[in-house]
Amino acid sequence: MAATALRCLPMVAVVVLSLLLAGAAGAQLSSRFYDRKCPKLQSIVWSATAQAVATEPRMGASILRLFFHDCFVNGCDASILLDDTATFTGEKNAGPNANSVRGYDVIDAIKAQVEAACSGTVSCADIVALAARDSVNLLGGPTWTVQLGRRDALNASQSAANANLPGPGSSLDTLIAMFGDKGLSPRDMTALSGAHTIGQARCVTFRDRIYDDTNINATFAALRQQTCPQQSGGDGDGALAPIDVTTPDAFDNAYYENLASRQGLFHSDQELYSGGSQDVLVRVYRRNAGIFATDFAKAMVRMGNLMPSADTPTEIRLDCKKIN
Template identity: 85%
Template sequence: MAAAVRCFLMVAVGLAPLLAGAAGGKLSTRFYDSKCPSLQSVVRSATAQAVAAEPRMGASILRLFFHDCFVNGCDASILLDDTASFTGEKNAGPNANSVRGYDVIDAIKAQVEASCSGVVSCADIVALAARDSVNLLGGPTWTVQLGRRDALNASQSAANSNLPGPGSSLATLITMFGNKGLSPRDMTALSGAHTIGHARCTTFHDRIYNDANINASFAALRQQTCPQSSGTGGDATLAPIDVSTPTWFDTTYFENLANKQGLFHSDQELYNGGSQDVLVRVYMRNPDIFALDFAKAMGKMGSLMPSADTPTEIRLDCKKIN
């Protein structure tokens, strides 16, 4: 296993050929070469500082990117604060208690602005920070296409309807990812992001008390800090999504699924006698294949763009429009 992990860590994927022409050719690996040549080193350094201070933050930034891209494209709409006349996405159901790291993106943006004022979008910063978070926690790296712009609006209703929940069935997951142009293989690879991070008791309560396809010892372990009766003080208690290595990006998430130790109902749906069982076993035994597929799927997800008529800008402050 040690040799497999070492090999996994060395995977690097160049996605320029894969995404050529994505989003109408607007994205480029060299978009900031002349306008902000220090961008990637600034983002990497700031992300590394945040992850070193709190390894869980790497998973949070990755989740933030996913929740942004699945709602009208990767446009940093999730970063906008509510105002007296504007309701953003931060307080949508899937985001309110599960998405964090906004302060880290703000800190990175401030450092980028100090180097290259008014040039780099918040959306591109999130994409780079998500890539770097994965790699800093032991996962693969890949080339990020750049040139995104920041939305002037957000959609709480789209955030409430476009993001799959922890109780989703396999059919629902396939459909919701398919709606974004992502294949079932992409979906299963991207689900591997749950090899890092933590979740609140409320998101897996039904799973550990009501699901039949769950390891009894694992259910008992999670029940110790997630009481059966809600409102008893444990609803917000955190548990690692990957029971084995929650701060290391590896393939134990898939091993957990094979052992019926998926924390979410939606996780275990990937290995429950359905169409993704074989792929879960492939990833479990072949870290390099998972790394390659994950990087490719992240590139595809990162190419999701808002519609052509969406007004955009380069925000100076990620929390508000200029």
Template identity: 85%
Template sequence: MATAAARCQLLLVAVALAPLLAGVAGVQLSSRFYDRRCPKLQSIVRSAVAQAVATEPRMGASILRLFFHDCFVNGCDASILLDDTASFTGEKNAGPNANSVRGYAVIDAIKTQVEAACSATVSCADIVALAARDSVNLLGGPTWTVQLGRRDALNASQSAANSNLPGPGSSLDTLITMFGNKGLSPRDMTALSGAHTIGQARCTTFRDRIYSDANVNATFAALRQQTCPQTGGDATLAPIDVTTPDTFDTAYFENLASRQGLFHSDQELYNGGSQDVLVRMYRRRASTFFVDFAKAMVRMGNLAPSADTPTEIRLDCKKIN
């Protein structure tokens, strides 16, 4: 049973999202899009995600990352799920995705169950959006109303994936610009960065941070150096949040205040710049972070492919029909 604090947080999220969700109707997404055509959709997705996260808590972070990396490249169109073909090189093997994005098998398994319940009805893009929301909530984070009605792209772009996604070495100015290019504010960017309160990262993505950065806690750097040598061990994993890596909470912001951000891009949010005040607020007030994160996830979920992009409802998320 939810605690009074948890119920309060969910209510705050619902109230804060109400005006935002009302405006989504203009782009023809609706929280009730599948109510008649696939009424069991959300329970199917949540049950499958719950099983995956119970088996491996890290999978929740992986599915959340999958959604982010899909939406930032030509909109939320499930293009990241497509395998390479003779006509295009897909996004799975782009630099930001090849060794950091996973969870494809979970989405495929959900799609199989959804197709059995309501064939040729639900897009892979909508399944990823729902799975991301449930991943966050099942690990202790907020929930929100997912707007539905997306369609799936017929192609993918490795070059766009290589150029549209911010990297672990990004500066604050670069982060603000790249999120701004997607219509997301600096506040959205900082809230969404809080997703790093869950998950793990490969040594190769944070090695420079622990050996070369000036703004890093020396004890923290030494701890990470124990399993991430200066050469070799690129695939060795470390938790992004040093304290509670399997719980969606505010520890990420606490880490930043202690100069224990795992990525250079993380610590840029708390380095004497414009986002310091927001980091301090999220650190103290989980309810504010949860509300802002939910709102930012809805905004990111509204990123759509260009109007002339051909789309369909894929029967298999890995390939076009």
């Protein structure tokens, strides 16, 4: 199916999911956790996120990425928001995060508004989870019920971020294994990879793909080479390109059409459609925007359920950048 036709498919606007959580985490999280303690929370987050995305659509992708990169390191505990201290080196400058994760200022601004409404009540981790959901929906994607009640970590680990986050050169086997380590299935992984239907990437992250890969559309490679020089170093490393060449600011299923046309920007993207186990699912998502939207929302709920270990000390931070 042509990309133009795909853009005409109706994306499921609302996918409301209320999944029961298992184990200890299930006893702690609830969609109504703040109903009495901070009843205006969700409207505050929505309004602030909407303002940020209206100012810069790319920010929606950045906040979504922030949530991914937080949850994949010791669970969804807002550890990624912590600045370095004398006692720990945090996650902000880890290899997968430095110069690619952004939106910290947006979360800080939302936190300030939430603190003004209900001081010392809402965790930074829950604010990130809500803002990620709202970012997707504001850009045309699905929505879902966010389970709430997370708490914030008292430390962060750069080494854990370097070890737990898959990179743009990852193989399919590596992706399946790394998501599997988090209790996420290959189907979850392929749906969550659809987050790359929005956002931009720096040349340094996809240079090898457009100059060295063979499983790539030649015209697409030439297009990206126009702004991403083969020689590393200098300003070229930071040159931005849309991850989804078709509809970069719309949360839709065009990402999977790109993969079928060998126009995945990252090697790790194209690995989902390279004669392997996920080819069939990519074709399903390519044909059916509704199935993708539903699977993405379900997978986001599952990823949002990733919790720190039971013995991890936590708190409700008053300032997302530092412990109380």
